[in-house]
Amino acid sequence: MxxxxxxxxxxxxDDDLAQRFRAGDETALREAYDRYGRAxxxxxxxxxxxxxxxxxxxxxxxxxxxxGRDTFDPDxxxxxxxxxxxxxxxxxxxxxxxxxxxxxxxxxxxxxxPVSTGPDPDAVVDRLVVADELARLPEDQRRMLELAFYDxxxxxxxxxxxxxxxxTVKSHIRRGMASxxxxxxxxxxxxxxxxAGLSGAR
Amino acid sequence: MxxxxxxxxxFLALGxxxxxxGETGHLDTxxxxxxxxxxxxxxxxxxxxxxxxxxxxxxxxHLWRNIVAEIEAAGSLPSLTEARRSPESLDGTIDPxxxxxxxxxxxxxxxxxxxxxxxxxxxxxxxxDEPTGGGIGLGTRPGTHPSASPLRAPGSARxxxxxxxxxxxxxxxxxxxxxxxxxxAGTVAVLDGSRPTPQPTSRxxxxxxxxxxxxxxTPRDANGDARILTDGRLHLHVANLPAVPGxxxxxxxxxxxxxxxxxxxxxxxSDDALLxxxxxxxxxxxxxxxxxxxxxxxxxxxxxxxxxxxTLTG
Numbered sequence: 001m002x003x004x005x006x007x008x009x010x011x012x013x014d015d016d017l018a019q020r021f022r023a024g025d026e027t028a029l030r031e032a033y034d035r036y037g038r039a040x041x042x043x044x045x046x047x048x049x050x051x052x053x054x055x056x057x058x059x060x061x062x063x064x065x066x067x068g069r070d071t072f073d074p075d076x077x078x079x080x081x082x083x084x085x086x087x088x089x090x091x092x093x094x095x096x097x098x099x100x101x102x103x104x105x106x107x108x109x110x111x112x113x114p115v116s117t118g119p120d121p122d123a124v125v126d127r128l129v130v131a132d133e134l135a136r137l138p139e140d141q142r143r144m145l146e147l148a149f150y151d152x153x154x155x156x157x158x159x160x161x162x163x164x165x166x167x168t169v170k171s172h173i174r175r176g177m178a179s180x181x182x183x184x185x186x187x188x189x190x191x192x193x194x195x196a197g198l199s200g201a202r
Numbered sequence: 203m204x205x206x207x208x209x210x211x212x213f214l215a216l217g218x219x220x221x222x223x224g225e226t227g228h229l230d231t232x233x234x235x236x237x238x239x240x241x242x243x244x245x246x247x248x249x250x251x252x253x254x255x256x257x258x259x260x261x262x263x264h265l266w267r268n269i270v271a272e273i274e275a276a277g278s279l280p281s282l283t284e285a286r287r288s289p290e291s292l293d294g295t296i297d298p299x300x301x302x303x304x305x306x307x308x309x310x311x312x313x314x315x316x317x318x319x320x321x322x323x324x325x326x327x328x329x330x331d332e333p334t335g336g337g338i339g340l341g342t343r344p345g346t347h348p349s350a351s352p353l354r355a356p357g358s359a360r361x362x363x364x365x366x367x368x369x370x371x372x373x374x375x376x377x378x379x380x381x382x383x384x385x386x387a388g389t390v391a392v393l394d395g396s397r398p399t400p401q402p403t404s405r406x407x408x409x410x411x412x413x414x415x416x417x418x419x420t421p422r423d424a425n426g427d428a429r430i431l432t433d434g435r436l437h438l439h440v441a442n443l444p445a446v447p448g449x450x451x452x453x454x455x456x457x458x459x460x461x462x463x464x465x466x467x468x469x470x471x472s473d474d475a476l477l478x479x480x481x482x483x484x485x486x487x488x489x490x491x492x493x494x495x496x497x498x499x500x501x502x503x504x505x506x507x508x509x510x511x512x513t514l515t516g
Binding site: 029030033037038039041042055056058059060062063064066067126127128130131134135145148149150154155170171173174177178180181184185 | 208209212213215216218241242244245246248249250251252253255256258259260261262265266268269272273498500
């Protein structure tokens, strides 16, 4: 995600990278990792207690994605959405596995306290997908949405801060929100269209 | 009744104002507008939570190396040198196969950490014995360390899960050779990774050898040869291995107690490999060479699916 912001503006499109990745171009793997490795690692680190588990999941995600690249369908979603979907499955598997281990340990120790659960992986994936789309929005739309999201400014205040006419602010925000929502619907973790594409890469 | 204006729905979703009476009435009866508003509200909430996600920290350097090594072990990435835009690809000395070899070996070195906990070797010692540069690259972006080499980062390699999750039996089996594993961790760099089909150095004497035959239900035409060379390497030749979804792993097994340790991976159904062995490995005890089919399942233990086996005599 960061990569998107750090690349020259505007961010490069995913289309070419996704096609090359699917075609087995090794340079595309490195590019995908440079661009999205942080996001996958963030998903893992924010949902798993153990740092090395998180790195392991990130590693396994990219390995599985590469070996299962045939199952990636760019028409069904973005590359980052697909990667995060794989990562999400692996995170959930890991959480379940450690829950089993914990149960065993607890049985032995007779400590009935449940393990505290971290953030919901689905929510983390959704946030990462929205953040990625936000970074891809036209500069004006992004700037105004950030003022609305992060600084909690009203349209009126945004207009005052930026000197952009209120009508234009509204229009930018409306279009930006529509893009974010569309992207979330396509690439978000909510059960739905992407599930089918995932199975092959696990 | 007319649907609510989309700009108005965005307005409501962002909390700019409350729905007026007429809008509330419409939302009560119109599922389409209600769903759209709920979706926009959810996205607005997600958007507010994205702060900071544009500045996530870089993954540690060893993570990419581990990815490459694991993929190369699958024989699925023949020319990653080209792909790797990090500095090690620039100096021209690092080869994908060498990296894979390094990973396998550093995995072995990692065992010394486990062994150390039972009183043989301190893992810190392993790092201290390494050339300087151990642990480079953690938290750095690829491309910022011109001198970095994947073969000289034992510190980060020791952190790899691959080594940490070695099963208990492997620890036991390896305790005796742990020190040796440390000793050769640094020398893996010279493993003949640059040659796709490595051949034993000319006139290397063979101290022991084993014909490998199909094991279990493996098709009979699968076969191979294992030869232990005087320089401590295992030269392995295999042919006609059955295709597997994962990769092939080479093991040395003690037939008396079935303790074993992995010595390397093979990429192809017919392949040649030169695999370094711990210098003081007890080949009298670990006398069986085994080639197994392994899956990418994050389970470092032997899959139980042996394809070839043979007993060393010498």
